[in-house]
Amino acid sequence: MAMASLLVTSWLYRFRRHAHTDGHGGVVIRPRSLYILPTRQGMLLALVLFLMLAGSINYGSNLAYLVTFLLGGIWLSAILHTWRNLLGLEIRPAQVLPVYAGQEARFCLAVTNPSSLRRFGISLRHKKLMGESADLPDEASCLLHLPIRTQHRGRLALPEVSLHTVYPFGLFHAWSYARLDTSCLVYPRPAESGDPPADSCYTSSDDGDRGVGADDFVGLRSYREGDSPRHIDWKALARERGLVSKQFGGDRTERVDLDWDLLPEVDTETRLSLLCRFILQAESQSISYGLRLPDLTIAPGMGERHKQRCLAALATFGE
């Protein structure tokens, strides 16, 4: 039974129409890709209208007829208004921030109303999963988020989504399916425990006195992009001397090489989880770190951008 319904669904799926692509990565909702059906409330009102009609016929009251027909007319024109409310909208993928496996990927789509007609109650969905809703003034855009829970590291492509509306009266439900080429980078889930392999982990720096380290304060220099915020001399900033970074030096600079081969012999995913943990650890301790994977080596460094580069390498490992 389940198998049969699955077959029917997949067979029907072949006939599903999707919003038309606009050639620049976005899609446009055209009439042919728009679906519309009455909602439960719409069907209930239809039933109520039949009862009213029966009453009008029975008592032969012309004003009762008139009001019943007027509501019937509103019911019918609601179809057009719901249809129009979705028609012509453009959807374009927007930036998605990477997440760790197990977290929710917040996909973000920019919906644009290119017409002078205001749109209301536009909502984004994936199957039963409800995303955000918004009203769109004329010629306006807005961002709609759709949270999808992630399972594995890697690149999570945005599944088929749909844009919905029941505006104006909630009597009809119009929707359009859209396939958009966007994905969310999913970093491995950081391992819960584990320490970096001990040997060859820390190396002394030759020019420890002047280089980067964490032990002793050695002086100030002007801020460079990538400097850790916790090294910024905030007091100097408060005295209006601009952004100045504190320099630390020491006998030895802490540096860690996160080497794939030095990890215990466990499966790939566990190793990636461990590496992820070490990267976050090193970053939080302001230890310079490098990454060595079987097919990729990243020179030691520090800072948000370096971290993202390393995590991205883990996320896409083996692709």
Added chain:
Amino acid sequence: MRQTIEHTLTPKLQLHLYLLTGLVLVPHVQHLPLVVSFFLFTTLGLRLISLRLPNLQPGRLLLFLLTVAGVFLIYSQHQTLLGKDAGVSLISIMLVLKTLEVRRRRDLYVTIFIAYFVIVTQFLFDQSFLLLIYLLVLLIGHTSLLLDINRVTPAAHFYEPYRQTLWITLQALPIAIILFVMFPRLSHPLWHFGLDGGGTTGLSEQIRPGTISQLIQSSEVAFRVEFKGEPPPRETHYWRGLVLWDTDGTTWFTDPDKPIPILTSRITPTGEPVEYEIYLEPHRKTWLFALDLPAIAPTDSRISSDFLLRLNEPVTQPKQYEALSFTRHLSNGLSPTYRERALSLNNGITDRQRQLVEKWRSSSSSDSELVDQALRYFNTQPFVYTLNPPRYVDNPVEQFLFEDREGFCEHYATAFTQLMRLAGIPARIVIGYQGGEYNRLGDYYTIRQYDAHAWSEVWLEEEGWRRIDPTAAVAPERIHSAIQPNFGSIGAPALFMIDGQGFIGNGLSQLRMLLDTTGLQWRRWVLGYDREQQFSLMRGLGFDFLTAGYWGAVLVALIGLVLALVALQLLRQGRLKQDPVLAIYQRFCRRLAAIGYPRSVHEGPLDYSERISRERPDLASPVQSITTHYIGLRYSEGKKRNLGNFAKQVSRFRPRRVG
């Protein structure tokens, strides 16, 4: 701005809903039993208070108890749950009970749908234009709530959803009109509960002293008449409604055990026929009004042998019908049964009455002369015609004839009929309306309740039934002009309405006529629109060839057409007006794209122009010139723009591929 769909309802929205609910129920107060109205508004009040004090929100148990109480209330008031009155009580109670449990969107929908139903039930009681407007406003109000909850951000002003709903309603109006005109009307109800009580003012099946003088305090319209051709003189406008044959001395009626059969014998009409059309207000009776002898009856009615138009069903909706009457006729013979019935006397006969009649008989040679004697008696003796006669308790005829001598038409008619029977002349009482107000603007007569009248008919061997109006003998003005209902003291003489007294009086009467004319059109085309009118309208439009099947197809096609027009309008409405400068520039871009230099999405006009100049130095000069021209035109607001040169420049630009 963005959010996930909220499923709870704000207190403000709920307050709006409950106020509308209350307003929907207000007109029903006059139709519902007092206890039911009390229940409705108390419950609604509880709901409003619990918005502010949520602790007072009734729980499940109280809600259940209220429901039981409501059903019990309906049953105790109406002894049933079916039929119009009980049904309306039921649906109204359902509406207020539903408001008590509005928590989510779904509840709001159910409440509003019940409110729609309550709106429609109002028209079973009252079909006035004002009520329609009032209820349409409420209908739009309820619908606008639906629109409001389907927005994400609430509207800045409450009227904004109203305006949008009004707009959609206006688009729905043509559909409603098409359905109204073309939807097949039935001539009989689908089912009949037989429970609908009357409550309208109007003539009843019997009269006793005081019935008509009460009725004439009302200026409600009974019906309107449009004569085809020259109207007969006003003093012959006796609109017959019902003939009363039997009496017990106080009340006159027609014994329901001895119904009057349908007219079978031939009547010889004399004189010219009168053709007219009547727009009758619902009076909940099974008779129609017509002049003297109706010769052609409306399709759903029959002519009884006392010349009345009888129906099977009571008139509960405005009705219009055409009829043709003869004002004079010769009846041939009165059957012994009816002669006996028209001569039967009650036990209120006294010696004084006998002596009076014997005196008339002795001084007249024929029945006709005796009738004249009687009329002269009313005319010469000090009888007073008054709207507020004294209350006659036992033997009203005797008291009226010999003691007080103050009375209204029913007193004269009953006394006269009784005396005629005593004299051996078959006589009966007719009730209906007499006169009416002529509307110059619309060329028709409006007959109101205060035109109600009672008169007699006597059987004379040589001519048959003859109409005798004893009131005319006392107060001939009554027959020539309408009564002004005054509420003076008992015994105050009746005043008669004189048209056009002075400038203001004239203006007021004009205005009244204008309003009444509009009223007649409303009744004719909206309230009275029925099967026959539908057919004649379709004939007029040339649709008479349509059979039932095609009829439906045309209906669907017309509605489809309206919907297509609305859709087109919606599409046009949303279309942006494109800047003509941009359109010309895009033509320029297409030409460059055709030779392999498409403009990227992110590329501004200047960047594009620079790139083209770099890659195709041969095109640099025209491309740069067009771009400068374009930017100048597009980003210079307010200046009068001359597009001609720009358009020409682009038209001349015909780049070619290299090699």
